[in-house]
Structure formats: structure tokens, C-alpha cells
Amino acid sequence: MRLAVLGTLTALLTMVYAPAASASSVWYSGPHPIDTKVLKGMCYIPGSHVHSYAPVKPLLFVKAGRHNQFVGDPVEYEIEAPKHAYYGHHPLFWIDKGHRGKNYCYITGPHHHWYKPPKHLKFKHKGNVHWYVGGHPDWYVKTHPRATQLREHYHGIGIPLPHVTVSAPVGFVGLMVGAGWLTGHYMLKWHGGGWHGSGPMMYRWHGDKWKRPKWRRGHWNSPRWRARWKGHGYGKGHFKKHGYKHGYKHGYKHGYKHGNKHGIKHGKRTGGKRHAGAHRVMQRTGK
Amino acid sequence: MIMRHLSKAVVTIIALAAVLGLGLGLGACGKKKKKRPSGFPASVLHDFKRGGLESSKFAETDPARYGAEICAEGQVEGLAVLVCRYADAGTAKGSEAKLLTYVQGAVTGLVRTKGKVAMVVADPDKMDLRGKLIAKLVKAFEK
Numbered sequence: 001m002r003l004a005v006l007g008t009l010t011a012l013l014t015m016v017y018a019p020a021a022s023a024s025s026v027w028y029s030g031p032h033p034i035d036t037k038v039l040k041g042m043c044y045i046p047g048s049h050v051h052s053y054a055p056v057k058p059l060l061f062v063k064a065g066r067h068n069q070f071v072g073d074p075v076e077y078e079i080e081a082p083k084h085a086y087y088g089h090h091p092l093f094w095i096d097k098g099h100r101g102k103n104y105c106y107i108t109g110p111h112h113h114w115y116k117p118p119k120h121l122k123f124k125h126k127g128n129v130h131w132y133v134g135g136h137p138d139w140y141v142k143t144h145p146r147a148t149q150l151r152e153h154y155h156g157i158g159i160p161l162p163h164v165t166v167s168a169p170v171g172f173v174g175l176m177v178g179a180g181w182l183t184g185h186y187m188l189k190w191h192g193g194g195w196h197g198s199g200p201m202m203y204r205w206h207g208d209k210w211k212r213p214k215w216r217r218g219h220w221n222s223p224r225w226r227a228r229w230k231g232h233g234y235g236k237g238h239f240k241k242h243g244y245k246h247g248y249k250h251g252y253k254h255g256y257k258h259g260n261k262h263g264i265k266h267g268k269r270t271g272g273k274r275h276a277g278a279h280r281v282m283q284r285t286g287k
Numbered sequence: 288m289i290m291r292h293l294s295k296a297v298v299t300i301i302a303l304a305a306v307l308g309l310g311l312g313l314g315a316c317g318k319k320k321k322k323r324p325s326g327f328p329a330s331v332l333h334d335f336k337r338g339g340l341e342s343s344k345f346a347e348t349d350p351a352r353y354g355a356e357i358c359a360e361g362q363v364e365g366l367a368v369l370v371c372r373y374a375d376a377g378t379a380k381g382s383e384a385k386l387l388t389y390v391q392g393a394v395t396g397l398v399r400t401k402g403k404v405a406m407v408v409a410d411p412d413k414m415d416l417r418g419k420l421i422a423k424l425v426k427a428f429e430k
Contacts, residue, residue, distance in 0.1 A: 038394070038416060045418035046425065049397035050390060
């Protein structure tokens, strides 16, 4: 009986002290924030190493194999830490060995990273800030709406951000953050299934989230824009009288629909494109 | 007349400076660079010294524990350091798990290999929490 009790006690003690024995078992790669219980600051060790403490905020780390890699802003932990200014989303090249891989930075607006971008990736250096102009991959679009945690984390904390006084370079895709405004000069719009187009877009902070206005300012279909340009341009007579949209819709649809259908119905299809123009249809019916 | 004397003085000064410079240059060329010792662990300790790091005397330790040919441990700027030499580079790389046992209980630890030689650094006394010294040590070792 005594032996059994002793055995149980030994097993319990082993369980309690097991974490201490394998204390140095958390793997890191590259610089990262130190556990704030130990010290506030950054660990400067390059490459693979181990620590006795777990990542301070798992949200700010990406797991690459057994290694935890820091993807956040080092300024949050140490203002004097080595840093490079970035704007908007970009590939996490230091995780994907200098290439555009499966890891992306979703911090919106200006922020810092420890590393300088490699020359072979499409980053533009403008106004002391690195802008990624290489275009975003398809999977990024799918991941992007869900990867909001990181953005929210940095929206909530007051850390010194890079001071951006220039407009985005050509090719940059992202949001421009102003005082109380998000202006998407190079914004991609989500149209159920894909991101399309670019143009001026004004977002406004509504207490809890950024809201897009109903109409994009200057969009050809916005009520203001239509009222301003109704009756101007786009042909004469019918088109000018009824506005571009109306005229275009009826004119195009009518002509195309009847002409094409008629042609196919009454004439022989002698090859060529299925949706040939009116000229082609006339030729066919003529035979 | 005064001008002539002045120009002569200037020429003399330039000539003297040239001779002095030549002498200094030759002297510098004559200085021999300290040769890197070939023995183990003297060669590794030399690398540390060249990187501006002060190390204590390294004592030999049981190499069988780490699957190595020869091992030595000591302190570099207060950090516990173990250096081991293996039969080949592949064995050195493959012995990482064994070498990591040296780090047990320390706040920070790492293993690096350079050819046949492996280095383990541990910080049991929380000497270098920011890792600046360790980063310097790694740089000196890998150079």
C-alpha cells in the first residue's frame, strides 16, 4: 500500500515538474518579442533557437515547421529595435525564404517589420516606406476577409507608426488610411467571387467598423454622377435624350438580340463565331 | 628672395612627409597577421576573440554524450558554450538533438554547425535575455 502511494506521488511530482525539465523547448526563428513576464523587448538572435517561454501573443506569430516566427510590428515591444516601414499587405518573405509564398501580412496601413524586403520581390520604396506592387495571389483574396485579427490588433493599440506623407505608388493595391478616413485610391472592389477594378473610394469609421458609402464617388452609375451627366454625350437623339444607360441598354440589346437570332434562325450557319456582329448575320441571311 | 626661400621650405616639408609616409606604410606591411591556430578548440576560441568576445579557458568534456570525436566547454562573456568536433559535417548536423541536452534548463539556447564543428550556446543565468551577445557569438562562429 505504501509503495503504491509512493509510486503515485512520484508520478504526480514527475507530471508537475515535467514542464520545467523540458523548459527550453519552444522553437523560434529570427527576432521576436520576449515574454513580457521575463522582459519587455525584442530578442535579437538570428535564425533557429529555443527559449523556455511560449510566444507572448500567438496572434503575432506564424508557425513554420517547428519554429514560431514573428510577423508583427517590433515597435510594439521595443521602439529602438531595427525596423523597416511598410504600407499595406505584402508577402511575408522572411518566412517563405525570400519569396512570395503562402504567408501574408494583413496589417492594414502603415506598420513596421524587422526585415528589409529582398530586391527580387516587387516592393517600391517611396517616402521611406516599402509598398508591395507585385499584385496579390488568388488565395490571398480568399484568406483576406477572414484574416482580420491582426488588423484589429493593431487598430486597437497606440504604437508609433511610420509617417506616410506620399501617395501610393503605381501598382499598389490596398487601402490608404487618413485621419478618420480610409481612402482607397488603389482599392480593389469585391464583386461576389472576385476583386475587380480600382478607383477612388472613401470609407468612414462608424464606431466599430469602416463603412463604404453606397456609391463610389465619381462612379458612372452613382445618382449624383448620373444627374450631372444625363443628356450629355454618348450619341445623338435617342441616346442623348434618355441618357447613356437607357439608350445603350435598349439599343444594344435590341439590335443584337433580334439581329443575331434572326440570322441564325433563317440562315445557314456557315461557321465563324457564334456571336458574330450584324454584318455577319446579314451575310448569312442573304444566302 | 623671400618667396624663393618659402618655396624651398615647402618642397622640403613635402619630401619629409613622403619619406615618413613610405616608412609607415612599409612598417604596416611588415606586420604579420596572427595565424589562425589549427588545433581544436583553439581555432574556435580564436574566432570568438576575433569577434571581440572574451572567453574563459575551455575544458574537455565527454564527447560520447554528444556523439562527437572531441568536445570542450567553457564560458564566453558569461554564456555557457560547448564546442564539439565530429567525424564529418553530416554527423555534426545530425547530432542536434543530442547537443540540445546541453541547453536543458536554460532560458535561451541554440545549436550551430560549421562543417565538422558544432557549437551550443546556453544562457542558464539569464545573462543575455535580449540575445544581443548570443547574436554576436553566432556571427563570430559562422564567419
